[in-house]
Amino acid sequence: QPVLTQPPSFSASPGESARLTCTLPSDINVGTYNIYWYQQKPGSPPRFLLYYYSDSDKGQGSGVPSRFSGSKDASANTGTLLISGLQSEDEADYYCMLWLTNAWVFGGGTKVTVL
């Protein structure tokens, strides 16, 4: 199973932006796949935030604010979740996910702390 690499932690103050990365193994081209992002708070299952394939092919989860957005960096082979204007309620674990034809692969998660 390939591993998606996420930084284990991120912290910022309210109102600042968070850019969370998800790095794919070199043998998996980020340009080929949807990157899915999930938010998980303690004691709850993950919640779908959004997926990103391209600027013309992306989707937001139901009720997810527009300050959550996705992007890709082909040169770094990464997917990115951007959280603009951090709020205290954004404190959670964030996971990226790929669907590799019959198998789901997750990143290790990034714990976001709002100072």
Next chain:
Amino acid sequence: QMQLQESGPGLVKPSETLSLTCAVSGVSIISSSSHYWGWIRQPPGKGLEWVASIFYTGNTKYNPSLKSRATMFEDTSKKRFSLRLSSVTAADTAVYYCVRADCTSSSCLISYWGQGTLVTVSS
């Protein structure tokens, strides 16, 4: 509205078989060719790991890291599906989530999650 509910023993002894069931309400497992059903697990304090998935045709896929210990199947009533994991060790201790995904040929979004059930492997 569709709901998923996991059930099973919270404690399993090492080397024994873990058995979990996911009750599906609000929709039939065979209601749509775009749905995958699956199991995701999360060890305490750790990240998410795909365990197994099943298509409405009954075709199953498993995480290779489980080394053929996992078996997933549908109940004939088509209102639930189950997971069996044999020869468990402490490393199998986790919250197990049953999920439903909405899939196309190029994407497969996990849209619904059960609340999860904690399974502890201990003697």
